[in-house]
Amino acid sequence: MTAPRADASQEGCVNLKTYHADSIAKALSQIKRELGPNAVILHTRTYKKGGLFGIGARTRVEITAADGAHAPPRRRRRSPSSLALQAQRAYGASPRPSTQPRGVAVATLVEDAAALSPSDAAPSPAQPQTSAATDDSLAAETREAPTDADARILARSVVREANADAARGALEPDLVLRELATVKRLVAGVLRSNRQGLSGPAPADALVERYAQLLEQEVAAEIADEVIAVVREDLTRAELADEALVLQQIRKQLAAFIPTANDSFANEPPTDGRPRTIALVGPTGVGKTTTVAKLASIYKLKHGRRVGLVTSDTYRIAAVDQLRTYANIIGLPLKVALTPREMASSCASLASCDVILIDTAGRSPRDEDRLRELRDFVRAANPHETHLVLSGAASEQAMLEAAQRFAVASPDRLIFTKLDEMVQYGALVNAAARIGKQLSYITTGQEVPDHLEPGSGDRLASLVLGGACVR
Ligand SMILES: Nc1nc2c(ncn2[C@@H]2O[C@H](COP(=O)(O)OP(=O)(O)OP(=O)(O)O)[C@@H](O)[C@H]2O)c(=O)[nH]1
Ligand SMILES: [Mg+2]
Structure with missing residues (x-):
């Protein structure tokens, strides 16, 4: 066993220190001794140390903390409003008022950690939770005891680091699981300590489990927080003890973050008298052509519609042949448009169809010339629906960047592939x-x-909460 080590650093007047220890409990204990019970945790990570070629290496915990006097102020939780608004606030153009890092008060966590492994944590008398924050306008809220939100901040930090370490191959899977289990227990401990005075079993265990699950699945912290907060407010204590009900409500709240079209395979013909014209756009290789073939096949074989296909993908060798093969199997007319003008005439020539499906060439989101060309093809087709196709196998950042770049083609729908x-x-x-x-x-x-x-928002939410992908 190695004694905890602290690296002090002063940033302006903020007393920041980084602690290294064998366990979270040991590090928290030392932080409390040195920085006081109001110290806040700003960052955590685990890493390996020592050993030869990775054999016999010890797992160490690194925690960066600041003294409570300079703790970033906590914000009062927003009153619940429409979930669409919450989503926009979480991700919209106007960022949240504060993006300051937030910390978690140490005292309660030390006690929780001590409860987990008594030998690790130094004995510490119970201390009242007060904040030394100097901002008068926030003084009232910062004097509150550590809240669920505090516990969630630590949980998010540890889960994020563990996920990142796991992705880099720096952590063994069982270590990740152990980290997550520790986090769950810490969060549960704080939730329970906030419920002092209430009798009966702690009702929030199902909520804690589901919160950790949302984080493990990499649901954004803002969304996970909001989902948990709304469910906690909506349900009574007795209902919170009902795991099935908690799961159902979390799924419902999570699904509410996902705008859904609800008009797939719509029956009504468009009011302008043209065939329902549907274009698919998106990065290379995401599954546009395959999805066009799936849609064509369902429209024709299941819904009995007359379907026509148009492709403007003449860049990739065999791209036309790929769609032609599907067109021949399903028995559909296929037009090839080399220019935007040909796109317009191809669509006009399929006027007797009920549905026209347009496949476009995959484009790199960074190729602005090609994206403008794509925009011209789409405009010429004047589609009723333009679906941006994104692969779930891509990173969230890649999806968001693609969405930004493909905005030139004015998509109004979203298709996720490769789930x-x-x-x-x-x-x-x-x-x-x-x-x-x-x-x-x-x-x-x-x-x-x-x-x-x-x-379906409900379907995506179910997948996050452990549902099977392929039915
Ligand atoms: N696993 C999986 N593979 C898929 C899915 N949809 C499409 N694919 C595969 O992804 C590969 C690319 O599919 P395409 O339909 O050619 O993709 P595309 O977007 O038309 O590609 P480009 O035209 O080159 O931009 C093919 O091997 C498909 O079989 C899916 O839902 N899951
Ligand atoms: Mg294609």
Whole structure:
């Protein structure tokens, strides 16, 4: 066992210190001794030290903390408002008022950690929770005892670091699980300590489990917080003890963050008398052509519509052949448009169809010339629906960047593909909430037409909460 080590650093008047220890409990204990019970945790991570070629290396915990006198102020939790508004606030153009890092008061966590492994934590008399924050306007709220939000901040930090370490291969899977278990217990401890005076069993265990699950699935912290807060407020204590009900409510609140089209395979013809014209745009290789084939097949074989296909993808060798193969199998007319003018005439020539599906060439989100060209093709088709196709196998950042760049083509719907290749589904919720376009379809595999479903917030929320991808 190695004694905890602290590296002090002064940033302006803020007393910041980084502690290294064998366990969270030891580090928290030392932080409390040196920085006082109001110290705040700003960052945590785990890493390996020592050993030879990785053999026998010890796992160490690094925690950066500031003394309570300079703790970033806590904000009062927002009163619940419409979830759409909350999503916009979480991700919209106007950022939240404060993006300051926030910390978690140490005292309660030390006691929780001590309860987990008594030998690790130094004995510490119970101390009243007060804040030394000097901002008068916030003084009242910062004098509150540590809240669920504090525990969640620590949980988020540890889960984020553990996920990042795991992604880099720096952590063994069982260590990640142990970290997560510790976090769950810490969060549960704080939730329980805030419920002092209430009799009966702690009702929030199901909520704690689900909160940790949302974080593990990489649901954005703002969304996870909001979901948990709303469910906690909506349900009575007795209802919070009902795991099935908690799960159902969390799914409902999470689903509310995902705008959904609700008009997949719509029956009514468009009011302008033209065939329902549907274009798919998106980055290369995300599954546009396959999805066009799935849609065409379902429209024709399941809904009995007359379907026509147009492709403007003449860049990739064999791209036309790929769609032609599907057109021949399903028995559909296919037009090839080399220019925007040909796109318009191709659509006009399919006027007797009920539905026209347009496949476009995949474009790099960074290729502005090609994106403008794509925009001209789409404009010439004048579609009723333009679906941005994004692969769930891509990172959330890549999805958001693609959404930004493909805005030139004015998409009004969103299709997520390749859900069968995903391990964590939180990025889909985050991206859907932030992009703000209606989710029209999801695809869950390569098979035409089986692996396509209408977009559903409830379905994505179920995946996040452990549902099966392929039905
Ligand atoms: N696992 C999985 N693979 C899929 C899915 N949808 C499409 N694919 C596969 O992804 C690959 C690319 O699909 P395409 O339909 O050619 O993609 P695209 O967007 O048209 O590609 P470009 O035209 O080159 O931009 C193919 O191997 C498809 O079988 C899906 O939902 N899951
Ligand atoms: Mg294609």
